[in-house]
Amino acid sequence: MEQGPAGGSGPAAGTGGLLLPLSETEQQRYSELFSRCCPPPEAAAGGSSVGELFRASQLPPDTLHQITEVCGAKRVGYFGPAQFYIALKLIAAAQSGFPVRIESIKNELPLPRFMALKNDTEVRYGTPAEFHGVKFQVPHATLEKNSYKRTDEGDKQEPKSPPMSPICSPPSSPSTYQRIPLNYGYGKARGGLEQQHGAPYEVRHSTHQQDGPSSGSYGAKSALTCSTPNRSLSVEREQQDSSTQYSDDPWRITEEQRDYYINQFRSLQPDLNAFISGSIAKNFFTKSKLPIPELSHIWELSDVDCDGALTLPEFCAAFHLVVARKNGYQLPETLPETLLPEYLQAACLKPIRDCALFDSYSEPLPSSQQTRDFSRTEKSSAEEVPDKSALLQDGKKDDKQALKVSTTLKTIPKEFQHLTVKAAAQEPNALRARPRSRSYSSTSIEDAMKKGEEPPTPPPRPQKSHSRASSLDLNKIFQQSTQAVRSGWLPPPPPALPPRPSVSQTEQPSEVELHPQMNRPPSQAEENSSAKKEVVLAQPPSKPARRKLRTEAQGLETPELSPTINVTSSLPAVKPHLPVQKQSSKQKRAIQTAIRKNKEANAVLARLNSELQQQLKEVHKERIALETQLEQLRPVTVL
Amino acid sequence: PSQCDLLCSQNYPLYIRSVPTENELKFHYTVHTSLDVVDEKISAMGKALVDQRELYLGLLYPTEDYKVYGYVTNSKVKFVMVVDSSNTALRDNEIRSMFRKLHNSYTDIMCNPFYNPGDRIHSRAFDTMVNSMMMQVC
Numbered sequence: 001m002e003q004g005p006a007g008g009s010g011p012a013a014g015t016g017g018l019l020l021p022l023s024e025t026e027q028q029r030y031s032e033l034f035s036r037c038c039p040p041p042e043a044a045a046g047g048s049s050v051g052e053l054f055r056a057s058q059l060p061p062d063t064l065h066q067i068t069e070v071c072g073a074k075r076v077g078y079f080g081p082a083q084f085y086i087a088l089k090l091i092a093a094a095q096s097g098f099p100v101r102i103e104s105i106k107n108e109l110p111l112p113r114f115m116a117l118k119n120d121t122e123v124r125y126g127t128p129a130e131f132h133g134v135k136f137q138v139p140h141a142t143l144e145k146n147s148y149k150r151t152d153e154g155d156k157q158e159p160k161s162p163p164m165s166p167i168c169s170p171p172s173s174p175s176t177y178q179r180i181p182l183n184y185g186y187g188k189a190r191g192g193l194e195q196q197h198g199a200p201y202e203v204r205h206s207t208h209q210q211d212g213p214s215s216g217s218y219g220a221k222s223a224l225t226c227s228t229p230n231r232s233l234s235v236e237r238e239q240q241d242s243s244t245q246y247s248d249d250p251w252r253i254t255e256e257q258r259d260y261y262i263n264q265f266r267s268l269q270p271d272l273n274a275f276i277s278g279s280i281a282k283n284f285f286t287k288s289k290l291p292i293p294e295l296s297h298i299w300e301l302s303d304v305d306c307d308g309a310l311t312l313p314e315f316c317a318a319f320h321l322v323v324a325r326k327n328g329y330q331l332p333e334t335l336p337e338t339l340l341p342e343y344l345q346a347a348c349l350k351p352i353r354d355c356a357l358f359d360s361y362s363e364p365l366p367s368s369q370q371t372r373d374f375s376r377t378e379k380s381s382a383e384e385v386p387d388k389s390a391l392l393q394d395g396k397k398d399d400k401q402a403l404k405v406s407t408t409l410k411t412i413p414k415e416f417q418h419l420t421v422k423a424a425a426q427e428p429n430a431l432r433a434r435p436r437s438r439s440y441s442s443t444s445i446e447d448a449m450k451k452g453e454e455p456p457t458p459p460p461r462p463q464k465s466h467s468r469a470s471s472l473d474l475n476k477i478f479q480q481s482t483q484a485v486r487s488g489w490l491p492p493p494p495p496a497l498p499p500r501p502s503v504s505q506t507e508q509p510s511e512v513e514l515h516p517q518m519n520r521p522p523s524q525a526e527e528n529s530s531a532k533k534e535v536v537l538a539q540p541p542s543k544p545a546r547r548k549l550r551t552e553a554q555g556l557e558t559p560e561l562s563p564t565i566n567v568t569s570s571l572p573a574v575k576p577h578l579p580v581q582k583q584s585s586k587q588k589r590a591i592q593t594a595i596r597k598n599k600e601a602n603a604v605l606a607r608l609n610s611e612l613q614q615q616l617k618e619v620h621k622e623r624i625a626l627e628t629q630l631e632q633l634r635p636v637t638v639l
Numbered sequence: 640p641s642q643c644d645l646l647c648s649q650n651y652p653l654y655i656r657s658v659p660t661e662n663e664l665k666f667h668y669t670v671h672t673s674l675d676v677v678d679e680k681i682s683a684m685g686k687a688l689v690d691q692r693e694l695y696l697g698l699l700y701p702t703e704d705y706k707v708y709g710y711v712t713n714s715k716v717k718f719v720m721v722v723d724s725s726n727t728a729l730r731d732n733e734i735r736s737m738f739r740k741l742h743n744s745y746t747d748i749m750c751n752p753f754y755n756p757g758d759r760i761h762s763r764a765f766d767t768m769v770n771s772m773m774m775q776v777c
Contacts, residue, residue: 278752293761296753300764308750333763 030085050079056114057091251336261316275309288322301335313341642666644719654760658773670719673707710738744768
């Protein structure tokens, strides 16, 4: 076929300089088709007729989508002559078995074939012999993914795949062309991800059309949302969400998709405000049978805060990327803006937010009840989105912290759990990507713990008395015992240590123990020994090591016994100052903290122990060396 | 010219990136020989606490053309960086910050459940980070 540059360059001018060589026959055919699709007064092809034509080409819907995208109609928002011609070329290419790419139309191609066009005298275009009769099935659109993804959408014929959305986003384009919505209906593949909308979209389109360049994208996308069953609902929703939701952009999530993702999330994790752990998500996404490197990349893109877990927006983004990849879209290098968690949380969790806020103002609900509310109110209108967003801004960080705490901490005492659930109830949507949530979670736990700790810590005592008393009981016991024992114990300050019960709180004792090991100034030793005596007297929780230390300290500081005795006598006076304000409700928390401190102290002690062992060995060696020396020398002296 | 290496605890490489890509063999050799120095430094700090300060090993040794810097994580994953000696503007703090960035990116990779520790690292985010870092060095 010869080149028809004159004919080709005209329409090609609108496509950004892509020269489309058209033969004469092609040129003629295309112009006929174009005129058929596009009534003469208008300058662009009507969407419906274009859709019909494309459908008649009997290509699968995803191919048609790709064609739309490649030809630039999606980009410019309408089928101008250039786009139309390119689309026809692409159809021909697809029918010949070439991939839908710009490069393929540079080849010499036969004319596209369209079946069963009305008034179509050109039904079967004469084609050269190379044209094998390719008959594509009417949209197959069944991916393996469907088997594990689509469980509920079958009846609705949902157009689920925004990647396949034919709708255009008209950026600034030659104003000469009239903006006509680009909607064509492809055959509906049930259960498929590439389902397209049919003619109904025109209706919706017309309501949203002519928004002007900036909002045209949104308006156009509105058509994509729901299929006919949900049309009324979605129209309303579109009008409300027009600024946020829909686009031809393959990286936007439609309502159905979002609902589907939310359902899937719920199947993995009932609480919509919690995370899906990495391993669970990995198993889930592995079912999509994408190769692991791609899944790894998808995870990289979607886990924005890099915490190894997926929140609901992150999960939606990841799922969406998997969907797109399965449909043939290449994964982007960076996460598209529409898939960012901030963006998604505004859109994704709107219905959740609404009902949650309603709930929160009444009373904090348990999370299970909330999820039920969410599912009920998921379809609620989103008029209050702007109001909610302002509210969301406030407690976001705190909620995230609370949520993180609730999910990451498994051993939180009940008080904490209640607190975090309440916080979650009030602002469940305050999920946003955080840069380093690991540090947040750890610090928040510590903060929470510390805040819980601080009130109960006893006031500082003059000496470093053992003050392990974070529990009222022990204090009382100690006081009682000291009262009774004082007279009897004073004379023999270093008695045989009575067996000590291994109780928890060992805050102070751990510090106390360390002192004799670190440095042994007399004053501190004084305190230590006195504290240890207290420990002995009160039978507090203890470790065997402390016993050893105590004996060591006492062995070293026997001359200081008397001052220590005096010290101990003054100690009971301090005891009444022990925190009496402890309530039993705080005991649990205190016990937890004490356990933690114990463990830390254990670690420290273990390390110290090992060091001491080493020192001991060295000392032993020295001793042996000295002894041998002595033996060598002794005979000399004796003799 | 410089190279950035990431080696796991068994001393096989998880990630190697050189800028520019010639002389790669020489870089590999340099890194391999520097592993001895790294091991020696690791074993030297036996009983002390391993904290951030000690993760950075500093200048391992200078050869005639290159300076080799080392960094080891708590899980004995070693980062080795070979930079041209002509880069006199490169200060210790900058090297430290580069290692810190590497460590952060490495932990991000670890968070990815699809990543098996011990695999070669193919993450694109990691690549871009390393590239940008090395661009500013060279």
